Amino acid sequence: MPENTKIKQLFDLGVLSLQNALDAQSNYEDLLIDTARHFDQTANTFKADIEEQEVLFLMFRAATRVACLSLLQYDSIIDNYLLNSPVMSTLAESHNHDAPNVSCGFSAEVNMESFWNLMNQAIRQNVPSVREDLLAYEFQGKNWPSFEKALECSLDNVGMERFWYGCISATLYQQLNVDHPEKITRCIEAMERTLELNRAQPASYTFLGEHRSLFLQATSGVKINVDMFPMRISWLKLLAMHYAYRLQSDFAMLMQQYESNTEQHRYLKDALLKIELASEWTRGISSLSKxxxxLLVARAVALRKNFDVYRWTDDLEISASLLRESLESVSATPQQLSAYKQLLADILNDLVVSLPAPSERDPEYFLKSYTIWQEIVKLTDHDLTGQMARRLLGLGIAAERLYDTDAGNLSHLIDASNSLERAARIVNEPVLLAEILFIRARVLGQRRDHPDFADYLQVGLAAFQVVKENPSLLKMPLCPSWCSAHVDHLLGDIRENVLNSDPQVNIQQIYNTIEMIELLISASVEERFIGSFQYSLGSAYELLYRMQTRLGERLEHRMSTLRTALRAAESALKPGSRRYQMRTYHALVASIYDEMSNLSGQGTASQSTYTDLAIEHYRSATNWTGNYIKLTNALEKRYSLHGRRQDLDECVSRLMTQNGGHDTPTNAFYMASQLVRICLDNNLHDKLLPAYKLVFSALRRMSYLGNSSITRYKALSSASASYACDATACALSSNELITAVELLEQGRGCFFAEQLVVQTDTNYVRTFDPVLAQLIEAKLKRVQRFTKDTEAVLDNSISPGSFEDMYRSRVKHDETPSDVRLRLAAHDLAKYLNEVRKLPGYQDPTEPKSFTSLKNAAAHCPIVYVNISQFRCDALILHGSREPPVIVVPLTATWAVRPALITRNPKKLPHICWCPTGPAATFLPLHAAGDYSLGPEHRATSYVVSSYTSTATSLARALEREASTNSNLLLISQPSSPPNMPLPHVNQERDAIVAAMALAKAQVTVLHDEAGRVADVTRLLPTHSILHLACHGKQDKNDPLDSTVLLHDGGLKLREIIGTKLPSAELVYLSACQTAAGDANTPEESLNLAAGFLFAGYRGAVATMWSINDKDGADLAKLFYEHLLRFDGPPATNAALALHCAIQDLIEANPDISLIRWIPFMYFGVTRGQDSG
Structure with missing residues (x-):
């Protein structure tokens, strides 16, 4: 028993109480009862699983109960009564018939009520004289569960098992009650088990330790008359058999009455009660197995009948469990087993098709359905091929649905295709074969990494061949839908891979698809399908035109294909189609006219006519943002042709009002960026700032919702450059200074800002809504998987170029299946996150900070934005102590930082926080600005202590985190990490830092060389406030979250650090190469290791802009910690000053040191002036 635990204290109290009771000369019973109640009350607090420290407690709880039982043993009274009871003699005679059956298995003449009354009377008259509490049914009733718990703790200790089985037998024998058959059957089972266990093997008491003698003293008084067990077993089995047969007879009579009048449901209800009770009387009694x-089978059948009446699926669940037990019965013949398997399969089939409709908030539904179908298939007779095929189809569909809900687990999709393949091999019915093949083709085509993906086209063709050979199938309700869905899938797959496959192969696939569609149209299917098939035919011909264009076929040939596509598409525009269908059909017609307007070699009149028709149909099709985009492109084209202002106004209006939250972020960004371009091209200055705000809103959505980190990075690198700077410049030109700062913040740092939502704390959500937390986790996984599919298409189908050119290509080719799946998953995720935002106390971290919050971040240390735009260049000084809150300093063509600094008194501005934008954010070391050919007064280091921040928003968030005043340091030193260059001065750096920490009496943990393993570093991070990394770092240019710190046994990725809870994180020193270097493609995102550590929770970071001299790094680190440990307060708030002083010391010690040796060292985060602590 472990020391210093709650259980230990309660155990000691219980043991002391038991010892006092056993030693007492008087009031022994009172003390024993009090001890039993103490153990009972405490045991109720234990978990279901018994832990090691609870075993002794439960053992002594049971030992106390044994002591109570020894005071009240009257089993001999019951023995005497049963031995002399005429009822038992009658039951024995009835049982001795050669073939017991319902008529002779019990005697209807026996008065069982009198039997039980007389037994209770005999007990009352002869029971020992004890306290009434010991006689109370509630008190005695706790003996059994306490002995069962002790038995559970005694497994593998045969002697102890035998003892506890005996105790269970004794206490249940004294509680015989007709209303509790489960106690009687457990008593029989316990007595039989007691007799089975080896008497010669003694109990082992070593686990009791010092408490062995007390345990033996407490349990020594009980007398278990094992010699009477065989007789008692026979008596109780007679009672069990009597009641089982009697209840079976009652059940049969009630079922007969119900079958005669099925409207009288009470007969069925009463029959189920009888058969359930009869089953209880036979539980665990091997002699009654037959x-x-x-009884089990009869009850299962009756429950199925009850389901037919009330449609309660619980009836089928119970029925199935009864039949599963029947299949394990040793009394079942082979013929019976076969029949029960078939019955169980039928009942499970009823169950799986009757489960409550899947709820969005019940993701377990599909797993349950899949599991049931697996069991059905396993139970089905292989000779029943038709039935087996249908059930394999059910299993395949269930596996596919499970795939859709289980974060895209490929194994489920493979299970689905394998089940459907088995079904296709054995089925003989054409309609069923067609359905199986169509569904299997759909399954195979969902994932390119499916091992049988290459077969999906062939399987689809086989399905169509079945339809072609059996055209009557098209008259059946579902067959046209299967065909249409497969056609859409084929066209979608070709469209998705249009630029990544052989055009000749694509053309052949399109011709095969056209043949299928024409077969469907010619089959005279229902009118409601014709429009859909005509639409598919038009889509196929339009896709064929694109392939012909790629191959450079003659203009006349391509024009002929477009006209064929147009005839089919316009044929779909028939009255009677549903609204959403009509919009889809209009979109196709519009797209074809749009293509015609772009063909070369035609006059202005034809181009204008086609453009007019395209616009007319796009206006009828604006149910999807992609159509709005195409409509605005067409309107702009017509404006360029004719110069009509209404076209420009409509184009701008639609881009302004239809942009945003109801569609994909990429769509929203494209529309907003087009709006900005059009406003600039046409001098629409009043629309510019609202347009930029739409751009930034879309950028934030692009950076997380429905996109993996790779896609976010690619999108931002293509889209975000210069928008923030240009928007700020436009606001400054309008003298809107506060708006300028807000726009500069909203347009920058989107990657990490929106990562906060993806990192939603599901543990927090789970406290309010566990199901919502589970859904968010599942949707995040699905979004990431579907994004990978989309990325592959994006990478393979889009050539380098501007975002607008890239996206125009995507819009032209419409949504691909991967796009659709990603959009839907992203939509679901956004919906769930909106629910999270409604939870009590939740603050949305992605909401842009107000200007007041930004101003507060600069209250003690001014933030200087250096804004470089194509329109103008300025320094914006944000502070919180005076009016105006923003000072603008225009920057000339050649400038230094001094113009931004001389506006302030250096004595009142010892610290300054630089926030560079555009190219300056990546390559410009503002802290070292100056003319070094002149005196110190021309250098920034003479005026200020510099720090950096990627955005004022990130600085505000760092200030919101609780500061840590501890200086406990985790130092990771890696002098070599092949294949990287060795770092020979790392050992010197380590020793110098350890010495500095020791001098300041600060705690330091060193993981050097082989000790610096990923697992150990990850384990120690949460307990240290300062992290020093003297090792190589690797920036990942494709996925910033895969940027890595290189340790002895591998890389510690930024995403792993972000995923670690860091409650003490304060300061990180990245003595590694280029840990502050950004990417020229994303100057507004600060996607470097330093920014990543700040996002993970550190309040400050020392990093390097480019590769450094190894010795300089070691020397500077030593100087840095010497200065840092002299200051009071949180380490991060003193780090900027400590780094400034360390650099000055390094320069003074090396007068000839070149600029490139000290300039790379930078500090990001909170500073001394910004932290009141």
């Missing part, structure tokens, strides 16, 4: 088998 009778129990009959």
């Amino acid at each position: 009778l129990r088998l009959e």
Whole structure:
């Protein structure tokens, strides 16, 4: 028993109480009862699983109960009564018939009520004289569960098992009650088990330790008359058999009455009660196994009838469990087993098709359905091929649905295709074969990494061949839908891979698809399908035109294909189609006219006519943002042709009002960026700032919702450059200074800002809504998987170029299946996150900070934005102590930082926080600005202590985190990490830092060389406030979250650090190469290791802009910690000053040191002036 635990204290109290009771000369019973109640009350607090420290407690709880039982043993009274009871003699005679059955298995003449009354009377008259509490049914009733718990703790200790089985037998024998058959059957089972266990093997008490003698003293008084067990077993089995047969007879009579009048449901209800009770009387009694088998099957059948009446699926669940037990019965014949398997399969089939409709908030539904179908297939007779095929189809569909809900687990999709393949091999019915093949083709085509993906086209063709050979199938309700869905899938797959496959192969696939569609149209299917098939035919011909264009076929040939596509598409525009269908059909017609307007070699009149028609149909099709985009492109084209202002106004209006939250972020960004371009091209200055705000809103959505980190990075690198700077410049030109700062913040740092949502704390959500937390976790996984599919298409189908050119290509080719799946998953995720935002106390971290919050971040240390735009260049000084809150300093063509600094008194501005934008954010070391050919007064280091921040928003968030005043340091030193260059001065750096920490009496943990393993570093991070990394770092240019710190046994990725809870994180020193270097493609995102550590929770970071001299790094680190440990307060708030002083010391010690040796060292985060602590 472990020391210093709650259980230990309670155990000691219980043991002391038991010892006092056993030693007492008087009031022994009172003390024993009090001890039993103490153990009972405490045991109720234990978990279901018994832990090691609870075993002794439960053992002594049971030992106390044994002591109570020894005071009240009257089993001999019951023995005497049963031995002399005429009822038992009658039951024995009835049982001795050669073939017991319902008529002779019990005697209807026996008065069982009198039997039980007389037994209770005999007990009352002869029971020992004890306290009434010991006689109370509630008190005695706790003996059994306490002995069962002790038995559970005694497994593998045969002697102890035998003892506890005996105690269970004794206490249940004294509680015989007709209303509790489960106690009687457990008593029989316990007595039989007691007799089975080896008497010669003694109990082992070593686990009791010092408490062994007390345990033996407490349990020594009980007398278990094992010699009477065989007789008692026979008596109780007679009672069990009597009641089982009697209840079976009652059940049969009630079922007969119900079958005669099925409207009288009470007969069925009463029959189920009888058969359930009869089953209880046979539980665990091997000699009644045959009778129990009959009862189980009869009850299962009756429950199925009850389901037919009330449609309660619980009836089928119970029925199935009864039949599963029947299949394990040793009394079942092979013929019976076969019949029960078939019955169980039928009942499970009823269950799986009757489960409550899947709820969005019940993701377990599909797993349950899949599991049931697996069991059905396993139970089905292989000779029943038609039935087996249908059930394999059910299993395949269930596996596919499970795939859709289980974060895209490929194994489920493979299970689905394998089941459907088995079904296709054995089925003989054409309609069923067609359905199986169509569904299998759909399954195979969902994932390119499916091992049988290459077969999906062939399987689809086989399905169509079945339809072609059996055209009557098209008259059946579902067959046209299967065909249409497969056609859409084929066209979608070709469209998705249009630029990544052989055009000749694509053309052949399109011709095959056209043949299928024409077969469907010619089959005279229902009118409601014709429009859909005509639409598919038009889509196929339009896709064929694109392939012909790629191959450079003659203009006349391509024009002929477009006209064929147009005829089919316009044929779909028939009255009677549903609204959403009509919009889809209009979109196709519009797209074809749009293509015609772009063909070369035609006059202005034809181009204008086609453009007019395209616009007309796009206006009828604006149910999807992609159509709005195409409509605005067409309107702009017509404006360029004719110069009509209404076209420009409509184009701008639609881009302004239809942009945003109801569609994909990429669509929203494209529309907003087009709006900005059009406003600039046409001098629409009043629309510019609202347009930029739409751009930034879309950028934030692009950076997380429905996109993996790779896609976010690619999108931002293509889209975000210069928008923030240009928007700020436009606001400054309008003298809107506060708006300028807000726009500069909203347009920058989107990657990490929106990562906060993806990192939603599901543990927090789970406290309010566990199901919502589970859904968010599942949707995040699905979004990431579907994004990978989309990325592959994006990478393969889009050539380098501007975002607008890239996206125009995507819009032209419409949404691909991967796009659709990603959009839907992203939509679901956004919906769930909106629910999270409604939870009590939740603050949305992605909401842009107000200007007041930004101003507060600069209250003690001014933030200087250096804004470089194509329109103008300025320094914006944000502070919180005076009016105006923003000072603008225009920057000339050649400038230094001094113009931004001389506006302030250096004595009142010892610290300054630089926030560079555009190219300056990546390559410009503002802290070292100056003319070094002149005196110190021309250098920034003479005026200020510099720090950096990627955005004022990130600085505000760092200030919101609780500061840590501890200086406990985790130092990771890696002098070599092949294949990287060795770092020979790392050992010197380590020793110098350890010495500095020791001098300041600060705690330091060193993981050097082989000790610096990923697992150990990850384990120690949460307990240290300062992290020093003297090792190589690797920036990942494709996925910033895969940027890595290189340790002894591998890389510690930024995403792993972000995923680690860091409650003490304060300061990180990245003595590694280029840990502050950004990417020229994303100057507004600060996607470097330093920014990543700040996002992970550190309040400050020392990093390097480019590769450094190894010795300089070691020397500077030593100087840095010497200065840092002299200051009071949180380490991060003193780090900027400590780094400034360390650099000055390094320069003074090396007068000839070149600029490139000290300039790379930078500090990001909070500073001394910004932290009141």
